[in-house]
Amino acid sequence: MRFLGYTLADPTTPIPEPTPEMFAKMxxxxxxxxxxxxxxxxxxxxxxxxxxxxxxxxxxxTVIDGPYTEAKELVGGWALMEVRDKAEAIEWTKxxxxxxxxxxxxxxxxxxx
Amino acid sequence: MVSSELVTGSQTHTAIETxxxxxxxxxxxxxxxxxxxxxxxxxxxxxxxxxxALEQWPREGVPxxxxxxxxxxxxxxxxxxxxxxxELERKYAQIGRALDAEVDDGTAALDRVVADDxxxxxxxxxxxxxxxxxxxxxxxxxxxRLLGGLTTAEIARAYVVPEATIAQxxxxxxxxxxAAHIPFETPGGTQRPARxxxxxxxxxLIYNEGYSATAGADWMxxxxxxxxxxxxxxxxxxxxxxxxxxxxxxLMEIQSSRIGARTGPSGEPVLLLDQDRAGWDQLLIxxxxxxxxxxxxxxxxxxxxxxxxxxxxxxxxxxxPEETDWxxxxxxxxxxxxxxxxxxxxxxxxxxxSMAFGLAAGxxxxxxxxxxxxxxxYHLLPSVRGDLLLKLGRAVEAQAEFQRAxxxxxxxxxxxxxxxxxxxxxxxxxxxxxxxxx
Numbered sequence: 069m070r071f072l073g074y075t076l077a078d079p080t081t082p083i084p085e086p087t088p089e090m091f092a093k094m095x096x097x098x099x100x101x102x103x104x105x106x107x108x109x110x111x112x113x114x115x116x117x118x119x120x121x122x123x124x125x126x127x128x129x130t131v132i133d134g135p136y137t138e139a140k141e142l143v144g145g146w147a148l149m150e151v152r153d154k155a156e157a158i159e160w161t162k163x164x165x166x167x168x169x170x171x172x173x174x175x176x177x178x179x180x181x
Numbered sequence: 182m183v184s185s186e187l188v189t190g191s192q193t194h195t196a197i198e199t200x201x202x203x204x205x206x207x208x209x210x211x212x213x214x215x216x217x218x219x220x221x222x223x224x225x226x227x228x229x230x231x232x233x234a235l236e237q238w239p240r241e242g243v244p245x246x247x248x249x250x251x252x253x254x255x256x257x258x259x260x261x262x263x264x265x266x267x268e269l270e271r272k273y274a275q276i277g278r279a280l281d282a283e284v285d286d287g288t289a290a291l292d293r294v295v296a297d298d299x300x301x302x303x304x305x306x307x308x309x310x311x312x313x314x315x316x317x318x319x320x321x322x323x324x325x326r327l328l329g330g331l332t333t334a335e336i337a338r339a340y341v342v343p344e345a346t347i348a349q350x351x352x353x354x355x356x357x358x359x360a361a362h363i364p365f366e367t368p369g370g371t372q373r374p375a376r377x378x379x380x381x382x383x384x385x386l387i388y389n390e391g392y393s394a395t396a397g398a399d400w401m402x403x404x405x406x407x408x409x410x411x412x413x414x415x416x417x418x419x420x421x422x423x424x425x426x427x428x429x430x431x432l433m434e435i436q437s438s439r440i441g442a443r444t445g446p447s448g449e450p451v452l453l454l455d456q457d458r459a460g461w462d463q464l465l466i467x468x469x470x471x472x473x474x475x476x477x478x479x480x481x482x483x484x485x486x487x488x489x490x491x492x493x494x495x496x497x498x499x500x501x502p503e504e505t506d507w508x509x510x511x512x513x514x515x516x517x518x519x520x521x522x523x524x525x526x527x528x529x530x531x532x533x534x535s536m537a538f539g540l541a542a543g544x545x546x547x548x549x550x551x552x553x554x555x556x557x558x559y560h561l562l563p564s565v566r567g568d569l570l571l572k573l574g575r576a577v578e579a580q581a582e583f584q585r586a587x588x589x590x591x592x593x594x595x596x597x598x599x600x601x602x603x604x605x606x607x608x609x610x611x612x613x614x615x616x617x618x619x
Contacts, residue, residue: 105411181460
């Protein structure tokens with residue numbers, strides 16, 4: 069089963085300020101998860117204030133660029149995991165958050181083509 | 182707080198079981214070294230630690246480093262066990278003393294569970310579980326049990342055999358390894374190629390049982406495919422310098438990319454050239470091509486898995502069936518026939534030849550295999566022959582071949598597919614007799 073786990077670091081779900089130590093630990097953690105055959109792909113997400121929203125309603129497109137009010141300069145991250153069940157995805161997400169030092173991650177099951 | 186945010190008792194239980202399952206193989210691997218390579222004792226010690234965890238964690242919470250916690254508890258049990266049992270104490274006197282020193286010094290013991298050491302132990306555990314002294318079925322069961330953390334019930338379900346059969350295979354395997362004094366080591370030197378080849382064989386057997394089940398109603402058991410792929414991915418990080426490991430991973434990644442496309446709406450098999458390639462998983466194809474590139478970068482003679490992965494890659498790279506590089510596939514099968522000659526490889530080469538150089542050339546090769554004793558009951562021989570005959574317009578002979586193919590397979594779905602092809606060929610026979618002018 070595949071799950072996408074992401075931490076968007078938008079203003080509603082703040083995450084701790086990253087430190088060089090945290091980055092080093094996160095590197096070790098990603099290596100461990102890769103060794104366990106869990107991580108299919110992973111990466112960072114640019115700060116929320118650089119985000120662009122594209123909307124389509126009533127036949128009209130609206131493109132809204134940041135910065136948004138109250139936006140903080142925090143990066144997020146995502147990982148595509150392959151695990152045996154949802155409980156494993158939850159456990160790996162707990163381990164990720166423990167390294168990150170706090171915050172909130174969302175896990176969504178994803179499907180192939 | 183809304184109720185969905187509350188952690189319920191059953192959630193805690195599931196979480197704890199999951200942590201234990203994730204830690205299980207590394208725990209047993211680490212303990213096997215302390216138990217002088219006796220994986221039976223290692224498993225018992227691990228089980229003791231698991232019982233302790235199931236008692237304490239629901240009350241006290243899961244510790245920050247659950248793997249180290251389990252290892253420390255298991256080592257304490259090991260010290261007790263070795264003290265109690267004089268026989269074992271003599272055998273493991275040295276280990277016992279080393280353990281004493283380590284366990285007395287509580288926190289340092291936690292720190293000493295160094296990830297690198299455990300990685301080495303895990304690789305040793307893979308090698309011993311796949312040891313050639315064991316029958317192949319025992320290697321498969323032991324690997325799924327110790328490395329996959331599957332229960333005997335889960336393994337039994339996957340292989341459609343009684344649970345007692347699997348339990349017995351595992352017990353006997355542990356006894357055999359112990360009686361043969363198989364050392365807990367990463368084989369080197371001249372032993373290594375054969376031992377590694379046994380490991381790869383076991384993983385690919387698990388994969389193939391999932392990819393094309395030999396028995397039962399479902400044509401595929403994707404859980405077994407995923408488990409084999411996971412084992413392969415783990416192995417690739419533990420033994421990164423072995424091209425064949427990456428070759429096997431590449432092969433499984435690319436084959437897995439087609440899992441969604443190789444069955445139709447009612448679960449019937451769809452042949453490679455008939456598959457909707459938009460349904461192939463590009464993420465897995467890319468991972469497979471990357472693994473193949475890793476294997477090729479390591480150089481050396483191309484082994485059977487690298488060659489099979491290269492063939493799979495030829496199909497993966499073709500956006501449409503007609504873009505397939507059959508000439509290259511033919512030469513890859515020739516190379517494969519040299520490193521691991523087998524009538525099945527020859528049969529596949531015949532198919533490639535028929536695509537690259539014409540049906541008649543392919544059929545001539547298939548006909549050479551007709552007397553091959555090991556293929557006498559192999560359903561794909563008449564299936565391939567039927568396909569070539571049908572394309573050559575020899576529908577009557579084709580029908581008989583498909584009929585024979587359907588009688589030779591014990592997989593329900595495959596039997597239905599061949600029977601269906603026999604009916605189609607039969608219909609063409611009638612069609613041509615209705616229209617003698619054609």
